[in-house]
Amino acid sequence: MELTGKRAVVTGSNSGIGLGVAEELAKAGAEVVLNSFTDRPEDHQLAEDLAGKYGVKVTYIQADMSKGQECRALIEKAGGCDILVNNAGIQHVAPIEQFPVEQWDRIIAINLNSAFHTIAAALPGMRAKGWGRVVNIASAHGLTASPFKSAYVSAKHGIVGLTKTVGLETAGQGITCNAICPGYVLTPLVEAQIPDQMKAHNMDRETVIREVMLDRQPSRQFATTEQIGGTAVWLCSAYADQVTGTTISVDGGWTAM
Ligand code: NAD
Numbered sequence: 646m647e648l649t650g651k652r653a654v655v656t657g658s659n660s661g662i663g664l665g666v667a668e669e670l671a672k673a674g675a676e677v678v679l680n681s682f683t684d685r686p687e688d689h690q691l692a693e694d695l696a697g698k699y700g701v702k703v704t705y706i707q708a709d710m711s712k713g714q715e716c717r718a719l720i721e722k723a724g725g726c727d728i729l730v731n732n733a734g735i736q737h738v739a740p741i742e743q744f745p746v747e748q749w750d751r752i753i754a755i756n757l758n759s760a761f762h763t764i765a766a767a768l769p770g771m772r773a774k775g776w777g778r779v780v781n782i783a784s785a786h787g788l789t790a791s792p793f794k795s796a797y798v799s800a801k802h803g804i805v806g807l808t809k810t811v812g813l814e815t816a817g818q819g820i821t822c823n824a825i826c827p828g829y830v831l832t833p834l835v836e837a838q839i840p841d842q843m844k845a846h847n848m849d850r851e852t853v854i855r856e857v858m859l860d861r862q863p864s865r866q867f868a869t870t871e872q873i874g875g876t877a878v879w880l881c882s883a884y885a886d887q888v889t890g891t892t893i894s895v896d897g898g899w900t901a902m
Pocket of ligand 1: 656657658659660661662663680681682708709710711732733734735755756782783784785826827828829830831832833834835
């Protein structure tokens, strides 16, 4: 298979987009290292289930992506990686004057600083092999803004800048660095918001999704975790050898507006 012999580390991958990306990489034959800040039996079970389903090695390594040393230790404990997917991310919504300082610091640490640390730790191994892929999960909010999301928008714009810089620093060395910018993706977290939104707006499921949740996504359809994973697999393929330092939107037209 296409990615057989490659080891992928996916940060924040015990749910949502990270898990979807991990699954597509495993399906393509890669060895996968799952990660989150928890260390529960179900985290390790997830790794076992993926390994059984796709016949590849899958392990789970606990590491808190809000802490620089733990980000670097994740790469070391994994034994280095050929593919690095920086996906861990959190959100907080508040007007800037009321934005809690600790939430600002946490979002910048998890959504941006973690990628600096994991990339710095992973690149020497990639350079030694002359092959590597860095895929940063940014957002449509890496290219546009929304009110009340100052920290998230700043971190996501930051990761787009980091992507371009790393693309330049590794150009021509068999290594690429790109950012995927999803619009609204149907993750368990988003799915869980639908009943409340239906109640708040007194609308049925389809109407609240189309008119309220996806009002900025012209397709009026969610992207799926499989589509984000498939985009990551394509970025890891030889077709994308000359794609570097750039962003790929998977947003149903959001950023075309
Ligand atoms: P999610 O909450 O399901 O996943 C976030 C993951 O990050 C989880 O696995 C969580 O355990 C992990 N995580 C959180 N804090 C961590 C920490 N300190 N250390 C290690 N791991 C940590 O959300 P998601 O929607 O799957 O989001 C994944 C990424 O995709 C995020 O970077 C998010 O900004 C981005 N994104 C999501 C959407 C969307 O609509 N869902 C759209 C654009 C971008």
